[in-house]
Amino acid sequence: MGIFGKIINDILWNLNTSISSFTLHRITGIALVLFLFLHVWTLSAVFQGVEGFEKAVSKFNNPLGHAMEYTLFLAVTFHLLNGLRITLVEFLALAPQQERLLWASLVILGIMGLYGVILIF
């Protein structure tokens, strides 16, 4: 079994809220780094002048583009809230409350998810 298989096995055998949020934090983190490159790539169309730029940014102005934007919005919001939770737990020694904070951040994520639907679509 390769190292990835081992890690996936570790996660599946210890499935709980801590390891789920830890894994999701890493997955969204990697995805957001990849998005940063896509974002810089898209904006580099400015080297082709005004028309090149507007053509590039309008590529995402369709249902598929909006669905991608919404996924991005959810990934950023989850990563931000969970990161804030980790920071609060570590800086303010709130380890006993960490799970409650996780549920609180998920509730906020849910509300933001609904808000995002209105905002993006």
Added chain:
Amino acid sequence: MNTRTGLWPWLLQRLSGLFLSAGVLIHFLTLHGSSGPPSYAEVASRLTSPGWVSFYLILLAILIYHGLNGLWAISLDFNTPGPFRKGFKLTLYLIGMGTFLAGLMILNSFKP
């Protein structure tokens, strides 16, 4: 979690995260206030302000640091051999500097 990441990367990851929480929110609210994609003129006029240009440069630099430092921390958990680790670190530095340079050139290309 690996403990080899050290105190400074750990602390800076939290501090940069706090900064990005505010920065990304500002970035999101300025660009999604109007409907549809931003026009060239709109972006170019915002970038005539030194304050906005500094905001974007700082946001980009801290975002690159946070993202690549995060990838580095993840890679440490895989317990890779020394030479791979060195090569990966060098790659991350090059990607980081290249991305920042690209961002700098992009910001510099918007003419009002």
